[in-house]
Amino acid sequence: METHSISYEGVTIEYQLIRKNVKYINLRVNKYSQVMVSAAKHVPFSVIEEFVQSKALWIITHLAEVEKIRQTQPSGAMYHGKTLYFLGEPYLLQIQEGQRQISVGAQTIRMSTMQTDSQGLRAEYLDWLRIQAKTIFTELLEEVYPLAQPYGVPFPQMQIRNMRSIWGSCTVEQKSIRLNLQLMKADRDCIRQVILHELAHFCYPNHNKAFYALLTKWMPNWTACKERLETLYKDGV
Numbered sequence: 001m002e003t004h005s006i007s008y009e010g011v012t013i014e015y016q017l018i019r020k021n022v023k024y025i026n027l028r029v030n031k032y033s034q035v036m037v038s039a040a041k042h043v044p045f046s047v048i049e050e051f052v053q054s055k056a057l058w059i060i061t062h063l064a065e066v067e068k069i070r071q072t073q074p075s076g077a078m079y080h081g082k083t084l085y086f087l088g089e090p091y092l093l094q095i096q097e098g099q100r101q102i103s104v105g106a107q108t109i110r111m112s113t114m115q116t117d118s119q120g121l122r123a124e125y126l127d128w129l130r131i132q133a134k135t136i137f138t139e140l141l142e143e144v145y146p147l148a149q150p151y152g153v154p155f156p157q158m159q160i161r162n163m164r165s166i167w168g169s170c171t172v173e174q175k176s177i178r179l180n181l182q183l184m185k186a187d188r189d190c191i192r193q194v195i196l197h198e199l200a201h202f203c204y205p206n207h208n209k210a211f212y213a214l215l216t217k218w219m220p221n222w223t224a225c226k227e228r229l230e231t232l233y234k235d236g237v
């Protein structure tokens, strides 16, 4: 078995090539997110390479699907080739050795790091994510706050915490809301929904009819956003 790679729109796709007694060329993605290619002995390498290249989009889609299944596991393992959700979009995580830096491309999140174990990688990623979250959450809070202002809701202090079970919470007496860092996986509407939910608690502490009526007034499609949050982005980073 040999390891080879192709490049597709800036994404490096690694594959394992096995020469064996098959008709021509077979390609599959296994449950460990490995791309397995088997080819007959007489097929020239250039033909195999071209074949894999022609399947690049299919491979990326399948890797994302395998990843989705893997992400239903509680482990937040970080590794090269993992699919990471960032503001509602899937990205392939690319890890390379180098000075600490993270950047977001069209389809990839590139992480340059000296960390080698999953925990260290995760800690660096979450540090970076927290910085992004501060900007994004502040922007969205400022954007939706004018809806709540006429109801006497004070502009709250915002805290960001990496939490397991809740998307947000609020402390009315301290005029503060707390948002889960994990919300950064979700699209902006999902984040707006959580912020508005917390702001509505400044008017109604309980989840009664009046509370939901107010939330619906502020964001008519809030249930769809809530559903996306609970189904698509429930797994931990």
Ligand SMILES: [Zn+2]
Pocket (backbone or CB within 6 Å): 197, 201, 207
């Ligand atoms: Zn609530």
